[in-house]
Amino acid sequence: MATKAAAPARQMTGKAVARAPRDTAHEGFLAHRNMLWAKVSGIVSGIAILAYLLIDQQPRPNGGTAVGYALGTLGLLLIVWLSCIGLRKRIITTKPFSLKAWTSAHVYLGLSLIVIGTLHTGFQLGWNVHSLAYVLMMIVILSGLYGVVAYVQLPAQLSANRNEATQPQMLEAIRTLDRQLDSAAQPLGKHEADLVRLSLEECEVSGGLLRRLTGRYPRCGNARALAEMQALVNAQMRERQPDPALRQILFLLERKDAGLAQARRHIAMKTRLEIWLYVHVPITIALLAALIAHVLSVFIYW
Amino acid sequence: MSFIIRQIAKRADGGDIIRTRTIETPELTIGRGTDCDIQLADLGIMLRHARLIQLPGLMVAVEATGGIPLEIDGKFVNRADLRVADRPQINMASHRLSLEPGDAPGSVNVTAERVIAASDSADASAETEIFSLRGALPSKRILAWGLAALVLLLGLALPLFGLVGSKSPLPPAMVADAARPASNQTLTPARTRLQPVLDVTAPGPQTAAGPDVIWTSGRISDAHAGIANECSACHVKAFQATPDSGCASCHVPAALPDHAAPARMAKGMLVKTGMGADIRHAFGLNEGRCADCHKEHEGPNGALMVRSSFCTDCHTGLSSRLADTGLANVESWEKHPQFSPNLVVRASDTQPKFQRVSLDTKPSEASGLVYPHELHMSRTNAVANMALKQGLPAKDGALGCNYCHTPDSDKVRFKPIEMEKNCGACHDLGFARDGGVLRTLPHGKPAQVAGIVRDFYLSQALSPRANVQRIAFERRAPGRMAEAEAQSLRITSVAEARTRAGAAIDAIFSENGVCADCHVIGRTASANPAERWQVAPVTLADHYLARGRFPHGRHDSYNGKTGDQACIACHTGVTRSKLATDVLLPKVSQCGDCHGSSDVKTNVAATCDTCHGFHGSGDGSAPATAAPASVTIAGRKLPRGHQPAVASGASAAAGGSGWQGPTAALAPTRAGPTG
Numbered sequence: 001m002a003t004k005a006a007a008p009a010r011q012m013t014g015k016a017v018a019r020a021p022r023d024t025a026h027e028g029f030l031a032h033r034n035m036l037w038a039k040v041s042g043i044v045s046g047i048a049i050l051a052y053l054l055i056d057q058q059p060r061p062n063g064g065t066a067v068g069y070a071l072g073t074l075g076l077l078l079i080v081w082l083s084c085i086g087l088r089k090r091i092i093t094t095k096p097f098s099l100k101a102w103t104s105a106h107v108y109l110g111l112s113l114i115v116i117g118t119l120h121t122g123f124q125l126g127w128n129v130h131s132l133a134y135v136l137m138m139i140v141i142l143s144g145l146y147g148v149v150a151y152v153q154l155p156a157q158l159s160a161n162r163n164e165a166t167q168p169q170m171l172e173a174i175r176t177l178d179r180q181l182d183s184a185a186q187p188l189g190k191h192e193a194d195l196v197r198l199s200l201e202e203c204e205v206s207g208g209l210l211r212r213l214t215g216r217y218p219r220c221g222n223a224r225a226l227a228e229m230q231a232l233v234n235a236q237m238r239e240r241q242p243d244p245a246l247r248q249i250l251f252l253l254e255r256k257d258a259g260l261a262q263a264r265r266h267i268a269m270k271t272r273l274e275i276w277l278y279v280h281v282p283i284t285i286a287l288l289a290a291l292i293a294h295v296l297s298v299f300i301y302w
Numbered sequence: 303m304s305f306i307i308r309q310i311a312k313r314a315d316g317g318d319i320i321r322t323r324t325i326e327t328p329e330l331t332i333g334r335g336t337d338c339d340i341q342l343a344d345l346g347i348m349l350r351h352a353r354l355i356q357l358p359g360l361m362v363a364v365e366a367t368g369g370i371p372l373e374i375d376g377k378f379v380n381r382a383d384l385r386v387a388d389r390p391q392i393n394m395a396s397h398r399l400s401l402e403p404g405d406a407p408g409s410v411n412v413t414a415e416r417v418i419a420a421s422d423s424a425d426a427s428a429e430t431e432i433f434s435l436r437g438a439l440p441s442k443r444i445l446a447w448g449l450a451a452l453v454l455l456l457g458l459a460l461p462l463f464g465l466v467g468s469k470s471p472l473p474p475a476m477v478a479d480a481a482r483p484a485s486n487q488t489l490t491p492a493r494t495r496l497q498p499v500l501d502v503t504a505p506g507p508q509t510a511a512g513p514d515v516i517w518t519s520g521r522i523s524d525a526h527a528g529i530a531n532e533c534s535a536c537h538v539k540a541f542q543a544t545p546d547s548g549c550a551s552c553h554v555p556a557a558l559p560d561h562a563a564p565a566r567m568a569k570g571m572l573v574k575t576g577m578g579a580d581i582r583h584a585f586g587l588n589e590g591r592c593a594d595c596h597k598e599h600e601g602p603n604g605a606l607m608v609r610s611s612f613c614t615d616c617h618t619g620l621s622s623r624l625a626d627t628g629l630a631n632v633e634s635w636e637k638h639p640q641f642s643p644n645l646v647v648r649a650s651d652t653q654p655k656f657q658r659v660s661l662d663t664k665p666s667e668a669s670g671l672v673y674p675h676e677l678h679m680s681r682t683n684a685v686a687n688m689a690l691k692q693g694l695p696a697k698d699g700a701l702g703c704n705y706c707h708t709p710d711s712d713k714v715r716f717k718p719i720e721m722e723k724n725c726g727a728c729h730d731l732g733f734a735r736d737g738g739v740l741r742t743l744p745h746g747k748p749a750q751v752a753g754i755v756r757d758f759y760l761s762q763a764l765s766p767r768a769n770v771q772r773i774a775f776e777r778r779a780p781g782r783m784a785e786a787e788a789q790s791l792r793i794t795s796v797a798e799a800r801t802r803a804g805a806a807i808d809a810i811f812s813e814n815g816v817c818a819d820c821h822v823i824g825r826t827a828s829a830n831p832a833e834r835w836q837v838a839p840v841t842l843a844d845h846y847l848a849r850g851r852f853p854h855g856r857h858d859s860y861n862g863k864t865g866d867q868a869c870i871a872c873h874t875g876v877t878r879s880k881l882a883t884d885v886l887l888p889k890v891s892q893c894g895d896c897h898g899s900s901d902v903k904t905n906v907a908a909t910c911d912t913c914h915g916f917h918g919s920g921d922g923s924a925p926a927t928a929a930p931a932s933v934t935i936a937g938r939k940l941p942r943g944h945q946p947a948v949a950s951g952a953s954a955a956a957g958g959s960g961w962q963g964p965t966a967a968l969a970p971t972r973a974g975p976t977g
Contacts, residue, residue, distance in 0.1 A: 059600055062519075064597070126518065126521065127516075128519065129458075136453075167432075168429055171429060182343070186343050187334070189349060190369075193345045197346065205432050209435070209438045209439060212435070266433065267432070270433055270434065277442065278439055281445075281446060282442055282445035282446035285449065285450045286452075288450070289450035290453045290457060293457030293458040294457075296458060297457070297458070297461065298519065299541050300462075300465075301517055301537040302543040
C-alpha cells in the first residue's frame with residue numbers, strides 16, 4: 001500500500017529494481033497494529049468471564065446451560081477459524097488480511113480460547129470425549145504459546161550461533177575436517193588410526209529427537225577420539241616431544257569438535273523452533289476430530 | 303615374475319583414473335604405509351596389511367601381515383594360496399584386490415580399487431535430515447491423520463456402533479424401587495462433599511459398560527448410578543432431548559403423583575417468552591419436562607438438584623393465572639409469606655374444624671384442652687416438685703419438653719400426646735384402694751366412669767368389704783384422710799349408695815374435680831348424674847405447617863443451645879404461656895436466622911425444596927380446613943379427644959432425602975370431607 005502511494009513521488013533512477021522505502025521499523029506479529037488483536041481477545045475474554053459470573057446458570061455452570069451453549073458455539077467457530085491459518089499461509093497475498101495480521105489474530109484469539117473453553121467446561125472434567133476435546137485444545141494452545149515464545153527468542157540466538165555460516169557451510173566444514181583427518185591419519189599405526197576412524201565413522205551430527213533437543217551426544221565418536229588422543233599426546237609430552245602427526249590429528253579433532261558443537265547448537269535451537277509444530281498441527285487435526293465427536297455425541301445423547 | 307598394478311581412483315565427476323605400473327619382484331607389499339608397493343589410503347587398512355608372493359605355476363600366496371584376516375571368497379583367512387587363473391578377489395576394509403593373469407607370461411595383474419565409497423559424499427537431502435526434524439520424527443501429516451483417525455474411532459465410531467447394538471435390561475431391583483410411591487422408595491441419601499472422603503463406597507453401575515460411556519457428560523447421580531452404563535434408558539432417541547417417557551418407564555406416574563391436576567398445572571404454569579425461550583421450544587425443551595428440573599450428570603446429588611427459580615417461576619404470580627388458588631404468591635425466600643398454620647378452630651370428636659390462619663394475626667387455637675405450658679415448665683412449683691418425686695425426666699428442675707413431645711421414628715415431628723402416657727404419671731385417675739389393688743377410672747369414657755363409681759358404692763352397700771378405701775380427688779388437711787375415708791364408706795342402704803355415688807360423680811366432673819384440671823366441662827339439666835356432665839371434645843393439631851416439613855431432629859441445637867433450650871429458642875412463648883389457646887409456633891423470620899442468612903457461620907440452604915416437596919403436593923385449590931372424621935394410627939383407635947389433625951394435601955413430598963412424613967402412612971385410611 002505504502003509502496004504504491006509513494007511510487008509516483010520517487011525519482012526515476014533508471015534502475016530496474018528500486019528499493020521500497022520503509023518508513024517504519026520492523027513490526028512483528030505480536031505488536032501488529034498496536035496490539036489490536038490482543039485488545040479484541042481481552043475484550044472477548046472479559047465478556048465471557050462477566051457472562052459466566054453474572055448470569056445465573058442452573059443447576060450449575062457447564063456446557064449445557066445457555067451461557068455454556070453460547071461459549072461452546074463461539075469456541076467451536078474460533079477453533080475452526082484458527083485452524084484455517086494452515087490454509088491461509090499457503091496463499092501468498094496481502095489481502096484481505098495480511099499474513100502478519102492473520103498471525104497476530106491467530107495468536108491472541110487462540111489465547112482467548114483458554115478462557116472461553118475453560119468456562120464452557122464449567123470446570124468439570126472427566127474421562128470422556130468432551131474432556132478429551134478440552135485437553136487437546138489446551139495442548140494445542142500451550143504448544144502454540146511455546147511456539148510464540150520460541151519465535152520471539154530463538155531466531156536471534158540462532159543467528160548469533162550461526163556466525164554468518166550457512167547450514168551447508170557448517171556441514172562442509174565438518175566434512176573438510178573429516179577429509180583432512182582421513183589423510184592425516186594415513187601414516188599412523190593401528191591404535192591411532194582406529195581413534196581417527198572413531199571420529200570419522202561413529203560421529204553423527206544430528207541423531208534422534210532427544211539428542212537433538214538436549215544437544216548432548218555422550219557416545220559421540222569425535223569426543224571419544226579427542227579425549228583419547230589428548231591422553232595419548234599428554235602421555236607422550238611427559239616423556240618426550242610428542243609425535244607431530246598426532247598433534248596434527250589432535251588439532252583437527254579439536255576443530256571438528258568445535259564445528260560439531262556449533263552445528264549441534266544450531267540443531268538444538270532449530271529443533272526447539274520446530275518441535276512445537278509437531279504437536280500443534282497434528283493435535284489440532286485430532287482436536288477437530290474430537291470436536292466432531294463432542295458436538296455429535298452431545299446432541300445424539302441430548 | 304612380475305606384478306602389474308592397476309590402481310583405480312574415482313574422479314569427482316564419476317570417471318575413473320587408472321594408474322598402472324609394473325613391479326619386477328616376486329613379493330608385493332600392501333598397506334597404508336608409504337613404503338608399501340600398493341598403498342591404500344584407508345584407515346581400516348594397517349600400515350603393512352598384507353603380502354602377495356608369486357609361486358610357481360601361476361599361483362600366488364597371500365598372507366595377512368597386519369594381524370587382520372583377509373576376506374577371500376567370503377572367508378576370512380590369514381594365509382591362502384590362490385590360483386591366478388581363478389581370478390581371485392581379496393577384500394580388505396573398503397578396498398578390493400583383484401588378481402588375474404597378465405599379458406606377459408608369468409606376470410600377474412593386480413587391480414586395487416575402492417569398493418565402499420568414502421562417507422563424506424555430500425548430498426542435499428542430508429542437510430535437511432540433519433538440520434530439520436524431518437530426520438527424527440514421522441511427518442506431521444502422518445501424525446495428524448493417525449491421531450484424528452484414532453479419536454474418531456474411539457470417540458465416535460465405536461459408540462455409534464454400540465448404539466445399534468442390543469440393550470441389556472435395567473436392574474430389576476432399581477426398576478421395582480422406582481415404581482413404588484416416593485415415600486416408600488429406598489432413596490439414596492444426599493451426599494455432601496466430605497462424604498466421598500469419609501465413606502469411600504459410592505454406588506456403582508450394575509450393568510456392563512458399552513463404548514458409549516465415553517460420551518458421558520459428567521458423573522451420574524448416586525440415585526441413578528446403577529444404570530450409569532445404560533445410556534439409552536434415558537436417551538431414548540438420538541438427537542432428541544431426554545423425554546419424560548424415559549423417566550416414566552421406571553418412575554411410573556402412580557409413584558410420582560402430579561404436582562397439581564394437569565389442567566390447573568397448565569393454567570398456572572408460566573410459559574416463558576423471548577428469544578431464548580423460543581429457541582428452547584423449537585428444540586422441544588419445554589417447561590415442565592422432568593429434565594427441565596432434574597439435571598443429570600451433575601455429580602452425586604445431581605438428579606435431586608432443582609433450580610431454585612423453578613418454583614418461583616410459577617409461584618411469583620400464581621394468583622394472576624390461577625385466580626382461585628388458595629396459595630399465596632411467593633417471589634423468593636426473602637418474601638416468603640408468614641406461616642399460616644392449620645389451627646383447630648373447633649374441636650370435635652367427629653368433625654374437628656381446622657383453619658389456616660396467619661401468625662401475623664396473633665391467632666388462638668381452640669383445642670378444647672386446658673394446658674398452661676408455663677405451669678408445667680416451671681422449675682420451682684408443685685409440678686416441678688412432683689416431677690422430681692416421680693423421677694420424671696426433668697432438666698434443670700423443670701419437666702422436659704420431650705416428656706410429652708416425643709419425636710416420631712424419623713425425628714421429623716412428634717408422636718401424638720396420650721393422656722395415660724404423657725399426663726397420667728401425675729394426673730392419675732385412681733379413685734379407690736381395694737386391698738392391694740388401685741382402682742382407676744378410664745380416661746375419655748365419662749359414661750363408664752359414672753357406671754364404675756355407681757357400682758363401687760352399690761357394692762359397698764350390699765356387701766361391704768374391709769380394706770376398701772375411697773381416694774378423694776379434692777385436697778384435704780393432712781392427717782384427716784383415714785378418718786374421712788373410714789366414715790365415708792360406711793353405707794347402710796342402697797338409696798344412700800345411689801346418693802353417695804351421684805355426689806361422687808358430681809365431684810369428679812365438677813369444676814373442682816379431677817377432669818376439670820385439663821378439660822372444659824359442661825353441665826346439662828339431666829337428673830341422671832351419668833348424663834349431667836359433658837367433657838368438651840379435644841382436638842390437637844399434629845402438623846401445623848401442612849405444606850412444609852420441618853425435621854425437628856435436625857434442629858436439635860440452635861445457636862449453641864441444645865435440648866429444651868433449643869426448643870425454647872424458637873418456640874419462645876412457651877415458658878410464659880398460661881393458656882392452651884396460645885399458638886406457640888415461631889414465625890417465618892425465625893427460620894431466616896440461619897436459612898439464607900448473610901452470616902457465613904449460620905448460612906444454610908434456603909431453597910424451596912429445603913422445606914417443600916413438589917410431586918403430589920396438592921394444587922392448593924382447596925386449603926385444608928377440616929380433619930377426617932376418624933383416624934387410625936397403626937390400626938389402633940386413638941383415645942377420644944386425642945386424634946391428630948390431618949390436613950389434606952399433606953402427603954409426603956418426594957423432594958427430600960429419605961423423608962417420609964407420618965401423614966403419608968395415614969393417607970390410605972383417610973376419609974370424610976376435606977372442606
